[in-house]
Amino acid sequence: MLSLEQDAREQVRPAFLDGRPKRLLIDGRWAEALSGQRFRTLNPSTGQPLADVAQAGPQDIDLAVAAARRALEGDWGRMKPFDRQARLLRLADLVDRHFDELAMLDTLDMGSPVAGAPAKRRRAVALLRYYAGLATAIHGQTIPNSQPGRIHACTVKEPVGVVAAINPWNGPLGLAIWKIAPALAAGCTVVLKPAEQAPLSPLRLGELCLEAGVPPGVVNVVPGLGDAGAALAAHPGVDKVAFTGSTEVGQKIIRASAGNVKRVSLELGGKSxxxxxxxxxxxxxxxxxxxxxxxxxxxxxxxxxxxxxxxxxxxxxxxxxxxxxxxxxxxxxxxxxxxxxxxxxxxxxxxxxxxxxxxxxxxxxxxxxxxxxxxxxxxxxxxxxxxxxxxxxxxxxxxxxxxxxxxxxxxxxxxxxxxxxxxxxxxxxxxxxxxxxxxxxxxxxxxxxxxxxxxxxxxxxxxxAVPFGGYKMSGYGRESGIEHMEEFLNTKSIWIRTA
CATH class of the missing domain: 3.40.309.10 (Aldehyde Dehydrogenase; Chain A, domain 2)
Structure with a gap:
């Protein structure tokens, strides 16, 4: 017979934990890892298994990056800012509606107390709605110049491209939103590699992205071990890496980015x-x-x-x-x-x-x-x-x-x-x-x-609305605020001689 405490645990067990292995989300579909390998995520309160999860390897990363590239060059790349905004707002509503489930996944997967859930709900929904607002506020400038003749100069802002988002385990849902929302607002596509210690809420968030109308391939979620993260950071099809984690791994990502000189933003360690x-x-x-x-x-x-x-x-x-x-x-x-x-x-x-x-x-x-x-x-x-x-x-x-x-x-x-x-x-x-x-x-x-x-x-x-990021070996780039959006945008200058 279950104790009252055990019975309470069973009653709050999210439906996402249905006893079946969790798979990778690539191109809008759930898929096993090509290697067939899985890893087990544990409840840190008890040391007991929560779920077996497909373990992405380099070949799965290839598939996810290819899917993100197709989506970028397809309907998502042609989508108007209004429509990107609408999908982010729908996602905000879905996260709000399902937040108890998402928060419980984090509680079971990495030990985050349920007492903090109200503040985390507010932050998660606020992030999505904030970046949704910025989706329609992206603009360039018309710039007076000193060239002879009548030459018009202006700038336009364009999405940087395919984004590799690599996160640690200490805030699975919040950190996933913090990476995905600005990337989508800017018009980028994402391959998210959550930490193997806490992959459950990011997988569920990926599912909610599809429900919100985000097209297949725009958000891909590929849990895995270090080899998956390394393959993603070095992948020639990735245009930018957004990483949160240790300074040691951040340094490895900088070195891995040299292959195609991809953009990198890093939020690293601290001793504040x-x-x-x-x-x-x-x-x-x-x-x-x-x-x-x-x-x-x-x-x-x-x-x-x-x-x-x-x-x-x-x-x-x-x-x-x-x-x-x-x-x-x-x-x-x-x-x-x-x-x-x-x-x-x-x-x-x-x-x-x-x-x-x-x-x-x-x-x-x-x-x-x-x-x-x-x-x-x-x-x-x-x-x-x-x-x-x-x-x-x-x-x-x-x-x-x-x-x-x-x-x-x-x-x-x-x-x-x-x-x-x-x-x-x-x-x-x-x-x-x-x-x-x-x-x-x-x-x-x-x-x-x-x-x-x-x-x-x-x-x-x-x-x-307020930027966050580090000095020195705590990283570079900023998250939150208008500065965060700039991390996902390229600036193009256009010159036009009119006479």
């Missing part, structure tokens, strides 16, 4: 500073700085994992943050009371617990957490306690390397110039936080930090 000044509102800053790194179990590229606290409030602040961390509810992500779910995989659990050991070995002091969760109901999953380290030095591994788990490394500082210098002493530059009541101080630090986003008295605020 979060700076708390003595005049900060601690009732706001303590939970804000805590969730800057603990949200999504720390599996966020821009997590504020390097915490700099001004010396006069350092001890009080860490005591309060440690208490906050101990009170966070870690558990079954299907439970609406859960605040932190599991890490995505055994591999990620091993990585994070390795850093927990390294912190102690290098002399940091564990103020909260620091262990794997071993309660009987959680022991089979990949759960780890939210962890606060004090007495951290800038040269420690936990202060230098991206952990991608719920681990914060706290360090004291004395003045503005010092904290700016230390914050920038990293190869990364994705995000940063500042907590202060002093506007002049906030602006000074904000301008001094080498980061693509600086949040003041908040953290991880995002909006479809």
């Amino acid at each position: 500073p979060d700076i708390v000044f003595a005049d900060a509102d601690l009732d706001l800053a303590v939970p804000g700085a805590a969730m800057a790194v603990f949200a999504n179990s720390g599996q966020i590229c821009s997590a504020g994992s390097r915490l700099f606290v001004q010396r006069s409030i350092h001890d009080e602040f860490l005591e309060r943050m440690a208490a906050y961390a101990r009170d966070l509810r870690v558990g079954d992500p299907c439970d609406p009371r859960t605040q932190l779910g599991p890490l995505v995989s055994q591999e990620q659990l091993d990585r994070v617990t390795g850093y927990l050991d390294a912190g102690i070995e290098e002399g940091a002091r564990r103020l909260a957490g620091g262990h794997r969760k071993r309660e009987p109901e959680l022991a089979a999953g990949y759960f780890v306690e939210p962890t606060v380290f004090g007495e951290v030095r800038d040269d420690m591994r936990i202060a230098r390397e991206e952990i991608f788990g719920p681990v914060v490394s706290a360090m004291p500082f004395d003045d503005v110039e010092e904290v700016i210098r230390r914050s920038n002493a990293t190869p990364y530059g994705l995000g940063a936080g500042v907590w202060t009541r002093n506007l002049d101080q906030a602006l000074q630090v904000g301008h001094g930090l080498q980061a693509g986003s600086v949040w003041v008295n908040c953290y991880q605020a995002m909006d479809p």
